Amino acid sequence: MKLKVKNFNWLAGRPVVILNHETAKALNVFVDDRVEINSKRKIFAVVDIFENLVKTGEIGFSHEVSTVLKQKLNSKVEVNSAQISLSGRLIKKKISGKRLTKKELNIIISDVVHNNLTEAEIAYFVAAEKLKGMSQKEIIFLTEAMIKNGNKLEFKEKIVSDKHCIGGIAGNRTTPLVVAICAAAGLILPKTSSRAITSASGTADVIETISKVEFSPSQMKKIIKQTNACLVWGGSLGLAPSDDKIIQVERLLNLDVESQLLASIMSKKIAAGSNRILIDIPYGKSAKVESKKQAKELASHFKQLSKHFNVELDVVLTDGKQPIGNGAGPNLEMLDIISILKQKPNRALDLEKKSLFLSERLMKLSGIKNSKQKAKQILASGKAFEKFKEIINAQNGKNNFDQQIKKLKLGKFKKTIKALKSGKINEIDNKKINSMCKILGTPETISAGAYLHKHLDKVKKGEPIVTIYTESKDKLEDAIKFYEESKPITLE
């Protein structure tokens, strides 16, 4: 069917066209169906139905369609409801339980990157991966395809290091500490992080409290050249960009798909140029990985995968049965980090200990001898703190570190919850602490969150257990209610 073009030029995030009901009916398409537009080039776009923006016989282009087709206003294009794409047929093949080849997985991932698949089609792919499983070969092909369809960083240094934590633990903000320590020891660390998905904050949210985090790949390389490392958000770099899209669909149901997790982490690290990778798998009842057995299996899959990609990989299984560090929430976690870097007496020693352990392992993996003592010495001497400042100042483009950390305020509404009896704290549920922080407004409200006065320790009646912060009275009340009902912290 020939339709008249209107360029609306809005950024839809993917190729979208607007039709009115009448035209959509004639094309036999619904909202979120796909149409194929043929002019000088062929492009697929997702249908949105608006009544007032276009007339019958007209088609409105989003910016993503306009820039590809370059059609003038009122010119005509041939539009048809799209038959199932090749990727669609391949996803159907995977649903039927068959294996996909290297070429086939590349077609799917390329279509994900070029927005040729709808979220529903990606959901089918994710469900098929989850329910039909992926062979070791398929995971390798998937990882390769995810690396291939995106930007890649290269460094002249032979050894490039990185760490990744599987997550699910409240607080647990080891990354800024490990990066500072290892960069001070001379390692190159192109560290990219995500924003919060299910937790109170992601590393990118925490760094953003005092620093810019969005950079282009060349800006990122410049920062690393200056300081050995960076602490940036991974989302704007175009490294394995299919991953961001797939994660967006996974998180609709908070699905954990192991093949996707493996490919996601490996592709991001390899695209960033890393070849010495430390994976931290915390396990515990309320962590993402629930048992040591599961953690061991996952570790062995990572190791197998790393062999194929010629990277040296080390995995540590860590204690995930409670939050790590005192704070959960962007400003609170940054305050924990600064305290440790400054070696303040009241610092979170559990977070320090774990960060030193991870630094030691990553340094060892990257060829540094006496790594245990070196890590300790770098932190104790203030070298790590200096390196951290250097990285933040490089990211901000000016020496404003001291001003930035002065802005780390906590929410004006707060409540301290005290022990109703003496005893021992026998559980601090990571998921519930994260949920409570979300209710308090994290990660959007950077001053919100929870400060744990105690971990799995003895407490006396009346001692403070946790203080919660937020900028809204309603949210404070909601969080208190949630605390009372869901009991994230229990005493025995």
Add this chain to the structure above:
Amino acid sequence: MKLKVKNFNWLAGRPVVILNHETAKALNVFVDDRVEINSKRKIFAVVDIFENLVKTGEIGFSHEVSTVLKQKLNSKVEVNSAQISLSGRLIKKKISGKRLTKKELNIIISDVVHNNLTEAEIAYFVAAEKLKGMSQKEIIFLTEAMIKNGNKLEFKEKIVSDKHCIGGIAGNRTTPLVVAICAAAGLILPKTSSRAITSASGTADVIETISKVEFSPSQMKKIIKQTNACLVWGGSLGLAPSDDKIIQVERLLNLDVESQLLASIMSKKIAAGSNRILIDIPYGKSAKVESKKQAKELASHFKQLSKHFNVELDVVLTDGKQPIGNGAGPNLEMLDIISILKQKPNRALDLEKKSLFLSERLMKLSGIKNSKQKAKQILASGKAFEKFKEIINAQNGKNNFDQQIKKLKLGKFKKTIKALKSGKINEIDNKKINSMCKILGTPETISAGAYLHKHLDKVKKGEPIVTIYTESKDKLEDAIKFYEESKPITLE
């Protein structure tokens, strides 16, 4: 986060809000994520990101949101990225392989109907149904939920009849003939049909060549009261409306999900008030159901399901190894039907024979004796033709049947393909014939399609095999190329 309301009042087909990039980032949401809006009522909506329509801190409401929340321009509402909904958690439960209860399936279906689930979430549900299977109980609960969440028709007559074909066969337009014959025999038939999904045309597309097909439930009942039957499009009646939404997601990959097929057909028929249901399952290599074994299994599942719902159900397994009737495409199929009703000598005898057989079975199931002879006599005597005219005139609201059928023209571009050698046609592939018709422009171009001069018969060199019709020279050439490459008809 508090946002300022703009009512855009466009019909998006589901609750949609518009944010700009900045606001979406602050909320940590992407295109197609869901937000929760709290004012006097709480509503979930899907995010669209437009740069120019709203400013930072503003939220644009689609008609579906505006009518629920009734917020004034520039008033403020609380907006947050939506946590996983209860339905989301239930779908995740199904993905993990657990059974869903009656209450749980009702929650999911209710959310489908009220647009509270995104297409991607529905895709997860469909994939879980397909890959984890549904127990007999779950299928019953699903069917009940689909009936409950929608309109229902009731008739004062004790016996209400209907037929359904599983589909996949090119042509095969038995429904108008069966409805005309059975209605002439005195049966009540609230027949609703779909438009084309994968075939050249659906029954609704074929009827629409000469008649209105979109009615409200009360208009539909009026037509049945006048004529005993109707031949309407099922999409506008609100009978088991969740089905339409789920089918839309299934067809993204042309997925066949048996549990959904069973629930879909049973819920539509029962919601329409039918209690005598004939199911036609054609099987064959290029049909939807590929083997007799599969057809038998499906038949037994239908029978089990019917027992629970207290309806009498008969299943016939029919030959699906080639198209039925001569024409494939809206006008061509209507011409086949008129020829049979008029008992023209050149009519499609295979289509007539099958329609008589189905009529006989449905009449017998509905308590009519001597149904075989009666069906024959009704067709031969012209009573079926009279009844068909009556139904079409009732649907059009005037006696314009003769004028309407004069409009049944065929495409001005055509090509007849002839036998290159003498021999026997050993295959006519339904899927390929349907694909060729789609290339010719069906169902949008009602005059397009294929006319089969031969079925699985002997042919002499030079005899015409098939004539194809379309309104576009390009499409004719594309279809000829497709014919030559994919060989839908082969000789031995």
